[in-house]
Amino acid sequence: MHFDRELDVKGLNCPLPILRTKKALSEMSPGEVLHVLATDPGSVKDFQAFARQTGNELLSGADLNQALPTAIFEFYLKRK
Structure with missing residues (x-):
């Protein structure tokens, strides 16, 4: 998927992935479209709620590495 900016928040836990995403989207x-990579398992629900509350569109959310010990979650958000 095409994106305009990428944000790597791997290794960060709630609420940092959302806070950094909010800052990136504001810029x-x-x-x-913002592409976000995260490792926090809670980020799946967090990004869904964030999109609903802010009006930014969550285009996609997926677990990229289900077989690895640490999952990597990928999100695409479209700025409103």
Whole structure:
């Protein structure tokens, strides 16, 4: 998927992935897409709630490495 900016928040736990995502989105233009990589298992629900509460669109969320000891979660958010 095409994205305009990437944010790596692997190794960070709640609430840091959301806070860094919020900051990154605030620096982007409406319609631009942010690609986020995270390792916090709670980030799946956190990003869903974040999108609902802020109006930014969660285009995709997936677990990239289900077989590895540490899962990597990938999210694409479109700035409102």
